[in-house]
Amino acid sequence: MLAIEGVSAGYGRLEILHKVSLDVGPGEIVGIIGPNGAGKSTLLKTIFGYLPPFEGMIRFGGETLAGLSPDRVMRRGIGYVAQAGGVFAHMSVHENLVLGGYSLGTRRAIMTAIERVYALFPLFVKRAGQRAGSLSGGEQRALAVARTLIVSPKLIILDEPSAALAPRFIDEIYGTLVALNRSGIALLIVEQNVRRILDVAQRVVVLDMGRNAFAGASAELRQFDRIRRLYLGEDAS
Helix, strand or coil, X not given: CEEEEEEXXXXXXXXXXXXXXEEECCCCEEEEECCCCCCHHHHHHHHHCCCCCCEEEEEECCEECCCCCHHHHHHCCEEEECCCCCCCCCCEHHHHHHHHCHHHCCHHHHHHHHHHHHHHCCHHHHCCCCEHHHCCHHHHHHHHHHHHHCCCCCEEEEECCCCCCCHHHHHHHHHHHHHHHHCCCEEEEECCCHHHXXXXXXXXXXXXXXXXXXXXXXXXXXXXXXXXXXXXXXXXX
């Protein structure tokens, strides 16, 4: 579904990613982990069109994404949930959802899509008129995911969905993500909560200093002593 080969990218002349490669298959969950500054968020921004790649190939469904603007990437079937959710705090829940459907063109198409999303997130039916900024952190993150679903993406990329959330809200958001994945939506997730992503992802990519350090099955990753020490806090012995 998503294929990234030898991608280098960054800001201005500063190269952050150095020939990074990964892929996401249909209906798959792939996690991206790595230390701060490894280039994880830069990679997501490059995939979604916020940053142009310096070199390399980005394809989705066999078609190139490199050089496309974010709105055109979204129309190809990719949703993006930024770090910390990215809801419009001073707007209502319903208004946030309406904004998520602007690319659908007609009001009727937007309202039909919103009704479908309300069926998936019944909590927001009762809170449609509530200001998004007054929701809990976990609810705001869920709203950001719900808004992404308005355009029926085949793949959603998420930047640290559990960041700054209390444990029960982390459970809720990951419950939502797993349910969406079971419905057929593929997920590419950057996550600092390594134990959580290893529990749900079929495969994991480790970035270090902007380069691929590991790519393989989650179960395989747990066997690497260095990974266990750095990310899981486990003694290799």
